[in-house]
Amino acid sequence: MLKIILHAQNPIMPFCETARDLRIQNSPLWLHQRNLLAPYVSREMELKPGERMQPVREPAIVYRDNLFFDKDYIDTFMEMALKRNRPVRAALRADDPAFREHALPLSTSYSPAGSLYLADLWYYPKGPVAGAEPLVLDLQAREIGYYHVPTYMADQSGDLVFQVPLRSLIAIDSWVHVLMADMVFGQFARGARFERQANESLAFKIRIIGKAVYEGRQVLECSEAVKIGKNCVIDPKAVIKGPAVIGDNVTINAGAVIDNSIIGNNVNISQGVQIMLSVVGDGAFLPFRTGLFMTTLMENSMVAQNTCLQMCVIGRNTFIGAGSTWTDYNLIPTPIRARDGTGNLNISNRPVIGGCVGHNCRIGSGMIIYPARTIESDVVLVASKEGRVIDRDVTFADSDHHHFRLAHLHQTPYHKEARQIIESW
DSSP states (O other): OEEEEEOOOSOBTTTTBOGGGSEETTEEHHHHHHHHHTTTOSEEEEEOTTOOOOOOOSOEEEEETTEEEOHHHHHHHHHHHHHHTSOEEEEEETTOHHIIIIISTTOOOOEEETTEEEEEEEEETTSOOSOOEEEEOOOOEEEEEEEEEOGGGSSSOEEEEEEEESSOEEEOOSHHHHHHHHIIIIIIHHHHHHHHHHHHOHHHHHHHHHHHHHHTSOGGGSTTTEEEOSSOEEOTTOEEESSEEEOSSOEEOTTOEEESOEEOTTOEEOTTOEEESOEEOTTOEEOTTOEEESOEEOTTOEEOTTOEEESOEEOTTOEEOTTOEEOOSOSSOOOOEEEOTTSOEEEOSOSSOOOEEOSSOEEOTTOEEOTTOEEOTTOEEOOOTTTSEEOSOBOGGGOGGGGSTTGGGSOOTTOHHHHHHHHHO
16 A cells, blocks of 8 residues: 655744654654554655645555554554545544544644544545545543642633543644643553553453562552563662553662653653653653653753643753743633644633743743743743743744853754854854
């Protein structure tokens, strides 16, 4: 089967990078797509915007490269598409809870069609042709709570909930979709599938209980729930609860707690670090008493001591200073707005959400960042009387390094043109 890849050209801000190159579940999105589709395709073709496709007379799967989908979704989509043996396009019901609550807000990728929304994923049994009927798949959402809050913390009382899909499909048009893909469609969904398997499969239940008894651990701490890579050094006083994945060459020190998270390769986790429902990229460093809750930390980044990130997304090669605070809800319970796929502020549909920092940033100690604020790639922020509180989005033009005498020492790979102008001075 032929695979045809359509490029989504809009950069996802504040990363200054297209979705295909961002990491979801600690893997570049393009690689994640390739791995899941590998069993179905034998060759591939990439189409740039405006490029004409040559006639194709063989079965083909066509998709846009800003789509995140999981194995359960793509396997079911291909199974049903092959049975129909007709051109089909992935479609989602407007009232599907997981899609309505987490994928549709801030998005620009879906095409409305009556009570459906069409995604950029097609199957053609005899090559691409005009017209394809919608293939609707239920994302099988389950309501799962993640906060119990008093009424003054949000615009609703009681439990704040996610609609967690057992099948995942979401277009990455905004940094908020990166968070949703990693947390709701990734970590929460993986936990929900683990729970379903334990409830429905007697053989799995016996196997996991047997492993726990043999290893002298609790069920969620045994090797059936916690996958650990090669050459890891884990202090006996560290606590790791599954489902969790620990990569190769990872160091986890005493008092660290890791719960339902993905830890990449070559990660160093110091004493007393708390990581819950988060994704930590390769080469990251977390000094003592760092906290991550429902947060994505991409590769080679560092969050210094006594900083807690809640529902945040941090890009690669970024440093977050000690004692910084990312707030995650409005003190007056007004709707939180975030940047959508067109770069405009719009309702995020999230009563609680943190902020986002791009790639290659340097954020000084003691900063306070308001909910849903973004800091663009290559930015340097230094705490000062005038700039300690971040209450708006910060662009590259606002970076403090522009005022430094040695500004040229700060590498700006995501703003190469600006660097060339500085060097020309």
